[in-house]
Amino acid sequence: MSLDRRDFFRLAAKTAACAAATPRVAEARPSPKLPDEALGLLFDGTLCIGCRACMPACKEANGMPAERTPLEANGQTSAVWDAPLDISGHTLNVIKAWRDGTGLTKDVVHDGYAFTKQSCYHCVDPSCVSACPVSAMTKDPVNGIVSYSVDACIGCRYCVAACPFGVPRFTYDTPKPVISKCQLCRHRLANGEFAACATVCPTGATLFGKVKELKAEIARRRRLTPGSTTTFPRGRLGGTDSYVGRVGRYVPRVYGEREIGGTQVLHLSGVPFELLDKPELPDVAPAAISETIQHGLYYGLIAPATFLGILVAAARRNMIAAGKNPDANPPAVKP
Amino acid sequence: MTAHAAPAPVGGRLVTKTTVVLAGMMLAMGAVLVLRLVYGLGAVTNLNNGYPWGLWIAWDVTIGTALAGGGFSTALLVYVLNRGQYHPLIRPALLAALLGYLQAGLSVFVDLGRWWDFWHIFWPTYAQPSSVLFEVALCIMAYIVILMIELLPAVLERLHWQNARKRLDRVLFVFVAIGVLLPTMHQSSLGTLLVVFGPQVHPLYQSNLLPLLFLTSTVGMGYAAVTIEAAISSVGLERPFEKEILAKLLAIGRGLMGLFLFVRLCDVVYRGALSHTYTPSLPMFTFWLENALLSVPLWLLASKKNAQRAKYLFLSAMAMALGGIVYRLSAFLVAYQTGAGWSYFPSLGELTVTTGLIAFEVLGVIVAVRLLPILPAAPERTLTP
Numbered sequence: 001m002s003l004d005r006r007d008f009f010r011l012a013a014k015t016a017a018c019a020a021a022t023p024r025v026a027e028a029r030p031s032p033k034l035p036d037e038a039l040g041l042l043f044d045g046t047l048c049i050g051c052r053a054c055m056p057a058c059k060e061a062n063g064m065p066a067e068r069t070p071l072e073a074n075g076q077t078s079a080v081w082d083a084p085l086d087i088s089g090h091t092l093n094v095i096k097a098w099r100d101g102t103g104l105t106k107d108v109v110h111d112g113y114a115f116t117k118q119s120c121y122h123c124v125d126p127s128c129v130s131a132c133p134v135s136a137m138t139k140d141p142v143n144g145i146v147s148y149s150v151d152a153c154i155g156c157r158y159c160v161a162a163c164p165f166g167v168p169r170f171t172y173d174t175p176k177p178v179i180s181k182c183q184l185c186r187h188r189l190a191n192g193e194f195a196a197c198a199t200v201c202p203t204g205a206t207l208f209g210k211v212k213e214l215k216a217e218i219a220r221r222r223r224l225t226p227g228s229t230t231t232f233p234r235g236r237l238g239g240t241d242s243y244v245g246r247v248g249r250y251v252p253r254v255y256g257e258r259e260i261g262g263t264q265v266l267h268l269s270g271v272p273f274e275l276l277d278k279p280e281l282p283d284v285a286p287a288a289i290s291e292t293i294q295h296g297l298y299y300g301l302i303a304p305a306t307f308l309g310i311l312v313a314a315a316r317r318n319m320i321a322a323g324k325n326p327d328a329n330p331p332a333v334k335p
Numbered sequence: 336m337t338a339h340a341a342p343a344p345v346g347g348r349l350v351t352k353t354t355v356v357l358a359g360m361m362l363a364m365g366a367v368l369v370l371r372l373v374y375g376l377g378a379v380t381n382l383n384n385g386y387p388w389g390l391w392i393a394w395d396v397t398i399g400t401a402l403a404g405g406g407f408s409t410a411l412l413v414y415v416l417n418r419g420q421y422h423p424l425i426r427p428a429l430l431a432a433l434l435g436y437l438q439a440g441l442s443v444f445v446d447l448g449r450w451w452d453f454w455h456i457f458w459p460t461y462a463q464p465s466s467v468l469f470e471v472a473l474c475i476m477a478y479i480v481i482l483m484i485e486l487l488p489a490v491l492e493r494l495h496w497q498n499a500r501k502r503l504d505r506v507l508f509v510f511v512a513i514g515v516l517l518p519t520m521h522q523s524s525l526g527t528l529l530v531v532f533g534p535q536v537h538p539l540y541q542s543n544l545l546p547l548l549f550l551t552s553t554v555g556m557g558y559a560a561v562t563i564e565a566a567i568s569s570v571g572l573e574r575p576f577e578k579e580i581l582a583k584l585l586a587i588g589r590g591l592m593g594l595f596l597f598v599r600l601c602d603v604v605y606r607g608a609l610s611h612t613y614t615p616s617l618p619m620f621t622f623w624l625e626n627a628l629l630s631v632p633l634w635l636l637a638s639k640k641n642a643q644r645a646k647y648l649f650l651s652a653m654a655m656a657l658g659g660i661v662y663r664l665s666a667f668l669v670a671y672q673t674g675a676g677w678s679y680f681p682s683l684g685e686l687t688v689t690t691g692l693i694a695f696e697v698l699g700v701i702v703a704v705r706l707l708p709i710l711p712a713a714p715e716r717t718l719t720p
Contacts, residue, residue: 088384127531133469134455134462152461155448157387158468162531166674169384170448172377177448260533279534279674286533291465293527293543298470304516311415311512318417319508 029291031261031284034124038144038211039184040264041119041198042218045276046107046248047205047232048115050097054197054206056082058093058119061185061196065090086118089171092182093119093197098276107248107270114269116276117206119197120167120182121256121263122146123285128159128168128181130287136179137168140186144211144264147183155179164260164281194236201234203245209237211264218268222250261285342426342489343712345572345704357698364691367684368445376448379684385677386668388446390685393667395442395692397525398660399435400475400518401549404557405564406432406482407518412584414511421580423711426489427568428561430709433482434699438692440479443472445688467527474521481514489707523550529666537618537670538608544598545666551595552629556659558588562652566645568704574713578645585648588655589632596630621665628658 059066059082066082067090084091096118101111126146128137136152137159139145148168155177159168171177185195193199198208207214217237224230226249234241248270255267259281269276297303371379382389409428412421444450455461456472463469488507491500526549529536542548562581569576603609611619631654636642668679681689704710 127533131466131468131531132463133466133472134452136461152452152455153449154452154455155450156446156468157382157448158466158528160384160387161535161671161673164533164535166384170387171375172380172382173375174377175373175375177375277675281534286531289533289543290467290527290531293530293546294465294467294470294524297523297546304520307519308512308516311515312509314415314417315508315512315515319414319511320505 029288029295031288032125034211034262034264035140035142035144036212037142038264039189040122040144040209040211040214040266041184041195042207042209042214043117043265043267044205044207044221044232044248045115045117045267045269045271046250047203047243047245048095048117049203049205050095050115051202052095053200053202054117055084055091055093055095057196057200058182059091061188062092064092064180067091087167087169087180089169089173089178089180092180093117096276098271100275109271109275112271114271114276115205116267116269116278117197119265120146120184121165121259121265122182122184123260123263125261125285125287127162127164127260127285127287130291131158131162133158143186143189145184145186146181147186148179148181150178153179162286164279164286199235202243204232204234204241204243207233207237208235209233211266213237214266218254218266221247221268226250258283261288340423340711340713342423342492342708342710344493344706344708345710345713347705349702349705354698354701357694357701360694361691361698364688364694367687367691370684371445376446379682379688381679381682381685383677383679385673386671386679388667389679390681390689391442391446393664394689396439397663397667399439399442399692399696400525401522401553401556401659401663402560402656403432403435403439404518404522404553405561406435406485406557407515408554408557409561409584410485410511411515412587414508415515421584423577424561424565424580424584426486426709427564427704428557429482429485430700430703431560431564431696433479433486434696436475436479436482437699438695440475441695442688442692443475467524467531471521471524471528474517474524478514478517478521481510481517484510485514489709492708493706518553519550522553523547525549525553526666529671532671535671535673536666537611537616537672538606539603539611539618539622540666540670542602542606544602548595548599548602551591551598552659552662555588555591555595555629555655558584559652559655559659562648563656564700566649566652568710572704572710572713574710576645578643578648581648581652582643585632585636585651586642589636589651592629592632592655592658596626596633599626618665618670621661621669625658625661625665628654628661631655631658 067084067088069083069085084094087094096116097113098116099113100109103111103113105112107114122145126139129139129146133156134152134154136149138147140147157170159179160170168179168181170179188194188196194208198206214237217233224247226247228247229244230247232243232245233239234243250268250270251272253273255269255273255278256263256265261284367379376382380389405428409421409424413425444453447453456469487503488500491503523546526545529541529545530543562585565577565581568574603612612622632651635647635651641647
C-alpha cells in the first residue's frame with residue numbers, strides 16, 4: 001500500500017500541528033536569579049595603580065606555572081619571567097593597561113590611561129555551564145561561583161567557544177589538557193580566606209564580598225563627589241582593612257550589572273568600557289535562548305516521541321502490513 | 336510497485352591505483368594523529384582560545400554528516416512515504432551515511448582534548464541534557480548503530496543467512512523509523528549549537544531558527560550528495576544514471592532550498608539584520624555566496640524539460656552541496672567572531688586528517704560496493720539509455 005499525496009499531506013499536517021503545539025506546552029526556560037549569598041568581586045579601575053600584585057598572587061594561590069613572555073629588545077628575543085599579556089591556559093587573571101596619545105593623565109579619555117582586569121565574571125546565567133555536555137562547568141547554587149571539574153571534563157572546548165568574555169582557556173600545549181578559569185579561589189574559602197587577587201590588592205581596587213553588598217558599595221561610591229577623599233574598604237567587604245583615596249570620576253555604567261543577565265564580578269571605570277575592550281553584550285543570556293529552544297523542542301520528549309510514533313506506524317505499514325518489504329526485492333534475474 | 340534490479344556486489348579488484356592512493360592518504364592521517372596523541376592538539380592544529388573549534392568540527396562533523404544526510408532523507412522517502420521508485424538509491428545512501436557518520440565520530444574523538452573520558456557524555460552522573468552538544472553526541476552515536484542495523488540486510492544477503500535476514504525484516508521498520516528521527520534531531524541541533532555563542536556569531540547567521548535552517552539544508556545536501564554519488568558511480572562503474580528518479584529527488588531538494596531561502600530572508604528581516612546584507616564584511620560575502628549557490632536549482636530546474644536533463648541535475652546537485660558547505664563553514668568559522676586579535680586557518684596537519692577521513696569514506700564505498708550487494712545489479716547493455 002502506498003501513501004498517496006493526500007495521506008502525505010495529512011501526515012505532514014499532523015506532524016506540524018504537534019510541533020507547533022509543543023512550544024506552547026513548554027515554558028520558556030526561566031532566567032536564574034542572582035543567589036542571595038552570591039560572592040563576587042568589585043574591580044574599581046580608578047583605584048587600580050597597575051602594580052599587578054594580584055597576578056602572581058593568583059598564580060601562587062592556584063598553583064599555576066609562570067609563562068615565558070618573549071620580549072624583543074636590541075634585535076634579540078629573550079624570555080621575560082611571567083609577564084603574560086592575556087589570560088591563558090596558565091594564567092587566570094591579568095591587569096591590562098589602556099592608553100591614548102601621550103598617556104599622561106589617569107582615567108581621562110584624551111592623552112590618558114586606565115587599567116582594567118580580565119578574569120572570569122561568574123555570570124548569573126553562564127554560557128559555559130549551559131554548553132558543557134558533561135557537567136564539568138557548574139554554578140554553585142549558594143555562592144554562585146562558576147567552577148570547573150577536571151575529572152568530568154572531556155576537553156571538547158564548547159565552553160571556550162561559548163563564553164562571550166573569552167574566559168575559559170584550554171591548554172593546547174599538552175597531551176593531557178585542561179580548561180583554566182578563575183574559580184574565585186573557592187578552595188581558600190573554607191579556611192576563612194578569600195580571593196587571592198583581592199587579598200593582596202594594596203588599594204582595594206579589587207574587592208571581594210557578597211554581590212549584594214558590593215552593589216551597595218558601588219552605589220555609595222557613585223553618590224560621592226568625584227575628587228573628594230573617602231575611605232575605601234580593602235581586601236574584603238566587612239573586613240578591617242581600609243585605604244584612604246580620592247573618589248574617581250566614574251562613567252555612568254557598571255560593567256557586569258546587566259551583561260547577558262548580569263555577572264558576579266562588577267567593574268567601575270573612569271573611561272568608557274568600549275575603550276577597555278569589554279564586549280558589548282545583550283541583556284538576555286544566550287544560555288537562556290539556547291535552552292528555551294532545546295527544552296521547547298524536547299519538552300518531555302513529546303515532540304520526538306510523537307514524530308517517532310508516526311514514523312514507526314508509517315514504516316510498519318509500508319514494510320510489513322502490506323505484506324511486502326520494499327527491501328525484499330524481487331529475486332535478481334539471472335542473466 | 337516498480338520492480339528494480341536487486342542489489343548485487345559489483346566485484347572486481349580491491350587493490351588498484353585509486354585504492355592504494357586512498358590508503359596512502361589514510362596513512363598520512365595516521366601519522367598526524369600519532370603526533371596529536373603524543374604532543375597534544377597544539378602540535379598539529381592551529382586551534383586557539385579564540386577559535387577552539389576548527390576544521391575537524393566545521394567540516395568533518397557539520398558538513399560530513401550533512402552530506403551523509405541522504406541516508407535518512409532517502410530512507411524517509413523509500414520506507415516511510417513508500418516511494419518504492421527511489422529504492423535503488425537506498426542502500427548506496429545508507430552506506431554513504433554510515434561512512435560519513437563514522438568519520439565524523441572519529442574526528443570528534445581525536446578533537447576531544449581529554450578523549451579517554453569521552454564516555455562521560457553517556458554516563459548519567461556526568462551527562463548534562465541542557466547542553467546542545469550532549470544531544471548531538473548522543474544522537475550521532477545512536478545513529479551510527481542504527482545505520483549498521485539498516486545495512487545489515489546487505490551483509491546477511493551476502494552471507495546467505497536467509498533466516499536471520501527474514502527475522503531482521505520483521506523488526507527493521509522500527510530501526511528505519513528511529514533512523515529518520517535521530518538525524519532530524521541532531522542535524523537541527525548542529526545549528527542550535529551556535530545559539531549559545533550569542534553575539535559572537537554575526538547577525539546574518541545568529542538566529543533562533545538555526546535548527547530549521549540546518550535541517551532543511553541538510554535534507555537538500557543529502558539529496559544532492561545522493562545524486563553526485565550516483566553520477567560518479569555511473570561514470571566510474573559504467574552504470575546507468577538513474578535520471579528519472581534523481582530528477583524527482585532533486586525536485587524535493589529544490590523545494591527545500593526554496594523554503595530555506597524564504598525562511599532565511601524573512602528571519603533576517605524580522606531580526607532587523609537587513610542592513611548587514613549590504614554592509615561589506617566577510618560574512619556578508621559568504622551570505623550572498625551560499626544563497627546564490629543554494630538558489631541554483633531554483634532557476635536551473637525551473638522548466639520541466641531542464642529538470643530532466645542529466646547535466647542540469649548534476650550541476651544543481653553540485654551547487655546545492657557546495658552552498659550547504661559554504662553555509663556551514665561560514666556559520667562555524669567565518670561568522671564566528673570572537674574578538675580582535677584572534678584568527679584561524681586550518682594547519683597542514685588538520686587538512687591531512689580531513690583529507691584522510693574523506694579518503695576513508697571513498698575507500699569504504701569502493702570496498703563495500705565491490706563486496707556487498709549495495710548497488711543495483713548492472714542491467715543489460717541494451718537497457719542503458
